[in-house]
Amino acid sequence: MEASLYRMVRLIRRFEERCVELVRSGDIIGGIHPYIGQEAIAAGVCAALRFDDIITSTHRGHGHVLAKGADPIRMLAELCGKVTGLNRGRGGSMHAADFSKGIFGANGIVGAGGAIATGAAWAFLRQGGGDKVAVSFFGDGAVSQGVLLEAMNLAALWKVPVLFVCENNGYATTLTVSESVAGTICGRASAFGIPSSTVDGMDAAVVFEAASAAVESARRGEGPAFLECLTYRFDAHHTWEHKARVRYRPAEEEVSGRLRDPVEIAGGRLDPAERESIDEAIEALLDEAVAFATTSPAPDPSTALDYLYGSAVLP
Amino acid sequence: MARLSYLKALQRALIDEMSRDESVFVLGEDIRVGVNNVTTGLLAKFGPQRVLDTPLSEQGFTSFATGAALAGMRPVIEFQIPSLLFLVFEQIANQAHKFSLMTGGQARVPVTYFVPGSGSKTGWAGQHSDHPYGLFAHVGVKTVVPATPADAYGLFVSAIREDDPVVIFAPAGSLGVRDDVDLETLSAVPLGVGTIHRPGSDVTVVAVGHHVQTALAVADQLEGEISVEVWDPRSLYPFDWSGLAESVNRTGRLVVIDDSNRHCGIAGEILATAAEQMRLTAPPRRVTRPSGAVLPFALALDLACQPDAEQLVTAVREVAKD
Numbered sequence A: 001m002e003a004s005l006y007r008m009v010r011l012i013r014r015f016e017e018r019c020v021e022l023v024r025s026g027d028i029i030g031g032i033h034p035y036i037g038q039e040a041i042a043a044g045v046c047a048a049l050r051f052d053d054i055i056t057s058t059h060r061g062h063g064h065v066l067a068k069g070a071d072p073i074r075m076l077a078e079l080c081g082k083v084t085g086l087n088r089g090r091g092g093s094m095h096a097a098d099f100s101k102g103i104f105g106a107n108g109i110v111g112a113g114g115a116i117a118t119g120a121a122w123a124f125l126r127q128g129g130g131d132k133v134a135v136s137f138f139g140d141g142a143v144s145q146g147v148l149l150e151a152m153n154l155a156a157l158w159k160v161p162v163l164f165v166c167e168n169n170g171y172a173t174t175l176t177v178s179e180s181v182a183g184t185i186c187g188r189a190s191a192f193g194i195p196s197s198t199v200d201g202m203d204a205a206v207v208f209e210a211a212s213a214a215v216e217s218a219r220r221g222e223g224p225a226f227l228e229c230l231t232y233r234f235d236a237h238h239t240w241e242h243k244a245r246v247r248y249r250p251a252e253e254e255v256s257g258r259l260r261d262p263v264e265i266a267g268g269r270l271d272p273a274e275r276e277s278i279d280e281a282i283e284a285l286l287d288e289a290v291a292f293a294t295t296s297p298a299p300d301p302s303t304a305l306d307y308l309y310g311s312a313v314l315p
Numbered sequence B: 001m002a003r004l005s006y007l008k009a010l011q012r013a014l015i016d017e018m019s020r021d022e023s024v025f026v027l028g029e030d031i032r033v034g035v036n037n038v039t040t041g042l043l044a045k046f047g048p049q050r051v052l053d054t055p056l057s058e059q060g061f062t063s064f065a066t067g068a069a070l071a072g073m074r075p076v077i078e079f080q081i082p083s084l085l086f087l088v089f090e091q092i093a094n095q096a097h098k099f100s101l102m103t104g105g106q107a108r109v110p111v112t113y114f115v116p117g118s119g120s121k122t123g124w125a126g127q128h129s130d131h132p133y134g135l136f137a138h139v140g141v142k143t144v145v146p147a148t149p150a151d152a153y154g155l156f157v158s159a160i161r162e163d164d165p166v167v168i169f170a171p172a173g174s175l176g177v178r179d180d181v182d183l184e185t186l187s188a189v190p191l192g193v194g195t196i197h198r199p200g201s202d203v204t205v206v207a208v209g210h211h212v213q214t215a216l217a218v219a220d221q222l223e224g225e226i227s228v229e230v231w232d233p234r235s236l237y238p239f240d241w242s243g244l245a246e247s248v249n250r251t252g253r254l255v256v257i258d259d260s261n262r263h264c265g266i267a268g269e270i271l272a273t274a275a276e277q278m279r280l281t282a283p284p285r286r287v288t289r290p291s292g293a294v295l296p297f298a299l300a301l302d303l304a305c306q307p308d309a310e311q312l313v314t315a316v317r318e319v320a321k322d
């Protein structure tokens, strides 16, 4: 488990660093919201999931999509807007999805995923599909969205097997948690009678433990659970900040926030030789991904409205 | 003369109105830092009671503004991205907009909603690329789409002074526009009054928002072949029908360029009204996004869904031939 957690944390880190380079080179248009610093959460939670469980993700979704099992090569092709991408180049960073892996999509609207995950998990119950669960990832900013709170109420009322995972990185863009959240984040879960806990989101093993317990209780039919993971975003809110250079985080905080690095925490538990071989395999994979993404064909403009309707018919 | 950018014009309008009227205040996401470059520096100037950074609670703070307006304030809300208007459609269309009539004229709701960067920012994909001005015009909410720095200033000022809700769309494609402007002459631009950006005699091109620039370029390109008049409604609701009629009755030919979805869009409304009320000598045309379009991510697909100069040239040539 230690090696596989490290592998995922490191893969996400290096994937994101490659993406930032591809934004700079213009291969990725529109920029990305880098997940750098928060990797342990996606890695830890998804390690507690089965192949047939589902997740919903956010605008900062690359880590969740990779950790739930999407192919990094096709993911990168998606970010480069290629027909070979997960969404055939139609979705991009904020909409990357792979339904074959239970990834119901990154989402550009803050707070939108919680209700979708709740509905999906409820449907699994109704369909008698065994003990599948859904996980919704969201940031601290989302806990002020009505739709998320409405979803938590439904989930608790109807005992839905859904896990709400809040990634508290201290900021919603430039706004601090203390300026945006009255009461506490976990207090919202308590208000609906949903059991919750707050854990160290920098340590993938800690996140894995906590998520496993929550997922198991959901599988046993005990209803929803809520996990607050404390973390820090190491990079910009969005890559446009690399040019705009807006200032809103104290410099000392940016230094102290990066002291505990999820890659080092997970990597420190491995034997150095093992760590090195994992790192090498990841570099080789990402080299392949970049080559594939940059050389794959772009979609034909005449197909711009393909897939607009599920019926495949344009009215 | 000074070089004035569209963004600075919006900022200037906000500062002028906040200085003039104590009841004006601004709220929205990341507006202290000013990630959209309109509200930058306002916190230092006006203090935290008049510049409120909100949590991500759009439905809550939109109706919060309605309440503050009913109690005598003039709130201005910045929406960071155009899709947030879908989220708060109930709060604007079904609450703020309806109070006046439903209360038999007892209540006024002077709230201004502004969206710096509506439409496609290229690469922001499905949920961040809409241009939903037609929806607001359809339900009767006052809706303006300035195309130039002077109009951005003037329409923003008028929107804030208006006793009704007004949505002001600042297209992403207009934010970089700069003009030489005599700052002394900046003034309120009344709602519901269009303007001719370039006179012409053969074809009237009605251009909405950033496509004013597209239309001006096309008019240049066709000079000597077809004389194009570029007419900008500036307000989509109320709409300057008599101003448009004056132009169309002269040229007899009409093309509309509108960066929103075709079916039930504002371009269709303009064509219908022209057909009913104006002297057209040829069937009119429109250049729009496709019906029902959701903007795909890949660059070529995104661009394929947006109206462009080439399509406008074709449409203008077609109506000129008919």
Ligand SMILES: Cc1ncc(C[n+]2csc(CCOP(=O)(O)OP(=O)(O)O)c2C)c(N)n1
Residues within 6 Å of the ligand: A059, A060, A108, A109, A110, A111, A138, A139, A140, A141, A142, A169, A171, A172, A173, A237, B029, B056, B058, B080, B081, B084, B087
């Ligand atoms: C409903 C909604 N409001 C505003 C935005 C613009 N926006 C995108 S991300 C973001 C901040 C989100 O903060 P948080 O939920 O804490 O996630 P983080 O970015 O920190 O990962 C904002 C305001 C949006 N996409 N959706």
Ligand SMILES: [Mg+2]
Residues within 6 Å of the ligand: A139, A140, A141, A167, A168, A169, A170, A171, A172, A173
């Ligand atoms: Mg956050």
